[in-house]
Amino acid sequence: MSFAKNIATGLAASALLVSTAALADYPEKPIKIMVGFSAGGGTDTTARGFSSYMHEAPSMNGLPAYIVNLPGASGQKAAKAVLDEDADGHTLYMINIGTFIAGELAKGDERPYHIPDDFVNLGCASQLVTSLQVHSSNPAGTMEEFIANAKASGKEITWGTSGAATMHATIGHIFFDTHGIAHKKVPFKGGSKARAALVSQSVEAVFGGVNTVVGFEADIKALASAGAERDPMAPDLATFKEQGTDGIDFTGLMCLFAKKGVPEEVMTDVGAAIAHVAEIEGYKKFMKGNDLAAFYTDSATATAAQGTMFDVMGPVVAEIIKNQ
Numbered sequence: 001m002s003f004a005k006n007i008a009t010g011l012a013a014s015a016l017l018v019s020t021a022a023l024a025d026y027p028e029k030p031i032k033i034m035v036g037f038s039a040g041g042g043t044d045t046t047a048r049g050f051s052s053y054m055h056e057a058p059s060m061n062g063l064p065a066y067i068v069n070l071p072g073a074s075g076q077k078a079a080k081a082v083l084d085e086d087a088d089g090h091t092l093y094m095i096n097i098g099t100f101i102a103g104e105l106a107k108g109d110e111r112p113y114h115i116p117d118d119f120v121n122l123g124c125a126s127q128l129v130t131s132l133q134v135h136s137s138n139p140a141g142t143m144e145e146f147i148a149n150a151k152a153s154g155k156e157i158t159w160g161t162s163g164a165a166t167m168h169a170t171i172g173h174i175f176f177d178t179h180g181i182a183h184k185k186v187p188f189k190g191g192s193k194a195r196a197a198l199v200s201q202s203v204e205a206v207f208g209g210v211n212t213v214v215g216f217e218a219d220i221k222a223l224a225s226a227g228a229e230r231d232p233m234a235p236d237l238a239t240f241k242e243q244g245t246d247g248i249d250f251t252g253l254m255c256l257f258a259k260k261g262v263p264e265e266v267m268t269d270v271g272a273a274i275a276h277v278a279e280i281e282g283y284k285k286f287m288k289g290n291d292l293a294a295f296y297t298d299s300a301t302a303t304a305a306q307g308t309m310f311d312v313m314g315p316v317v318a319e320i321i322k323n324q
Helices: 003-022 042-054 073-083 097-110 143-153 167-178 191-199 264-278 281-289 299-323
Strands: 031-035 065-069 091-096 119-128 130-135 157-161 183-187 205-209 220-225 252-259
Touching (some): 031 042, 042 065, 042 091, 042 119, 042 191, 042 264, 042 281, 073 097, 091 097, 091 119, 097 167, 097 299, 130 143, 130 167, 130 191, 143 220, 157 167, 167 299, 191 205, 252 264, 252 299
Parallel strands (some): 031 091, 157 183, 157 205
Antiparallel strands (some): 130 205, 130 220
């Protein structure tokens, strides 16, 4: 073979390699799902359940997903880590939209990112519902009794939550401020740590996910849940509104986010994977066992809900900041 023919053959092979790389299907390697809270809370539990089945979705090429916990700043530390990665869809972020938005709003002009500009919502596979929780030894059996006892005590109520600027924290502030109860918030790096503080009675109450009570019923009781309707996973638990408190009807869709700029293929494939996993019986059983719902919300619907949440939570968080 002549030198010229060798060159031509080499160039053709190189072109084939480049072409193959360019046409490679997503994903090309395991998917990393960042979680901004410690293990054991609602976000981490959902992410672990979801990641266990993500590889079964036809759009994922049989490649697995794995969780990286990076707690801090109410989830913002993990979110910023996602923005430091390439926008190729191999690093995703799971969080409920209520907490994601509350964290951004709490930073005001110093916000590290703006969700609509920097992230794309790929779809959701569950939701997080906030509840008011107390230790089982607390004499209050309802939210009304808790309010009455707190006011009668005349003392500052110390309460825990999964982060300084989460959906749970926002609802907690609204609750205490609405009822004129002196209070002190103690933020933790995740719902499981807030739960541990309540079990040890280091705090008097916790605003956390309904799901975090599961397995700890001997030590913790939930008095009420946020949301316009009762949590389908806790149908016997009355809402705040049913117990006389309006304006605390936030629920947070639990969604997967990618860095803005990901290819359309990624959005389509991950969206299809979310829809697929939400229908897997094993995933449904896992979620039900942790008092979490399993359902699919598409990207467009989730993004619209995200916009509504910004409108609803914006004035609330601004008022909290002003009064601090």
